[in-house]
Amino acid sequence: MGLRHHVNEVLKINPAPSPWPRMVVCSIATTVPLLVGALTEQLPLSIFGALFGFLLVLNDHLGSLGHRLWVITLTFFCLLAGLLLGILTGGEKTVLIPLLLALTYWLGLISTQGAELxxxxxxxxxQLLAGAYSPAVGQHLTISVSYAFLGYLCVIGVLSALVFLRRHEPNPFARLRETFKKSLTKEKHRHLYALTFSLAVLITLLVVDYFEMSHGYWAVGTVLIIMRPDAKASIYRIIQRFFGTLVGVLVAELIILSVHSAWIAIxxxxxxxxxxxxxLSRSYWLGSAMIVTMLLVLLDLPSIQTGDLHTPLIRLQATGIGCLFGLMGVVMANPQVLWRDNPPQG
Incomplete structure (x- = not known):
């Protein structure tokens, strides 16, 4: 396969039906907490509600209404548990690191087995990383959790209303119990991948901590997102992630420079x-660009009047570092990629 083929594969936009109901739910669940925060002069804290609402919709996989509500509720409590554990273990690396490794190892085991879990x-x-590396969250925990719950209620309420108002054909879905059982595997190759996945995350965390990089945990998050068991899919995601982030950073900078009012930014x-x-349904790089744009404008919302471009540049730097360590993880998990064309002799 030539370079042109790979470029086309990385940048192609897949035809897919537009998920209009999820788009509506996502917009409302992201916006309502911010509007409440602006009205109550708690805009920085309301960002958590917007983030929770946005992430919950991303894990809605269009099964039956009951299944969707169950998955959204479970995801909400997983997010909340991660945030609380991060706050509790943020100053104790001897506790945080083993907990992070245990979760990433499990994540490696269930990779590609069931999207929802x-x-x-x-x-x-x-959320574990955000709680651990954002000390200010713990100082206003009750209010932050209240906004997170508001985001959850918006998703539940709007989704239920849309399902009742329009015809809904449930799509096939993987049951969470079955996915959990699949993670209790003895397959050697899956455990080897989970081990290298965890090691890549650990190395990235230790490096960004050692150099005291601003928002270094974003680089760890990039590794978590881009590494997959399949080497080719991982390399594609690395390129798509960085390209999408670059596009998102440029668009976010334009918005931050142009918009100087929270009431316009919301x-x-x-x-x-x-x-x-x-x-996200059309292309990974396009989805990455859209999410990065939204997150950067959201994070700069409390200081939107100053037009500060510091956060977008940090995001691009962290993504680049994460992509490099993600590539290292891909090679660790699939060393054969180094000699695919010229296998070792003897």
Missing amino acids: ERAVLFSVF PVIGLISFWGPWS
Whole structure:
């Protein structure tokens, strides 16, 4: 296969039905907590509610309504548990690191086995890192959790209303219990992948901590997202992730430079989050660009009046570092990629 083929595979936009109901739910669940936060002068804390609402919709896989509500509720409590554990273990690396490794090892075992449970665990690890590396969260925990619960209620309420108002054909789904049973495997290759996956995450965390990189845990999050058991799929995701992040950073910078009012920025965030599920269904790089744009504008919302571009640049740096360590992890998990064309002799 030539270079052109790989470029086309990385950048192609897949035809897919637009998930309009999820797009509506995503926009409302992201926007409502921010509006409440702006009205109550608690905008920085309301960001947690918007993030929770956004992530919960990303783990809605269109099964029956009962199954969807169950998955969303389970994901919410996984996110909440991850956040609380991160806050409790943030100052104790001897506790945080073993906990992180245990979760990432399990995540490696369930990788590609069941998207819903995998994403719930993945999102909980994100919150674990956010709680551990954001000391300010613990100082306002009650209010932050209240906004997170508001985001959850928005997802549950709007989703239920849309299902009742329009005809809904449930798609096939993997049951969470079956996915959990699959993780209790004795297959050697899956445990080897889980081990290398955990090692890649650990090495990334130790490096960013050693050099005291700003928001270094974002690099760890990148490794968690891009590594897959299949080497080719992982390399594609690395390229797509970095390219999508670059596009997202550029778009976010334009928005941050142009918008200097929270009351204008909030509808913009709502519009971006509306297209989040659509972009993810079409292409990984496009979905990455949309999510990065939304997250960066969201994180800069409390200081949107100053037009600070510091956060987008840090995000790009962290993604680049994460992609490099992710590539290292891919080679660790699949050393044969180094000699695919010229296998070792003897």
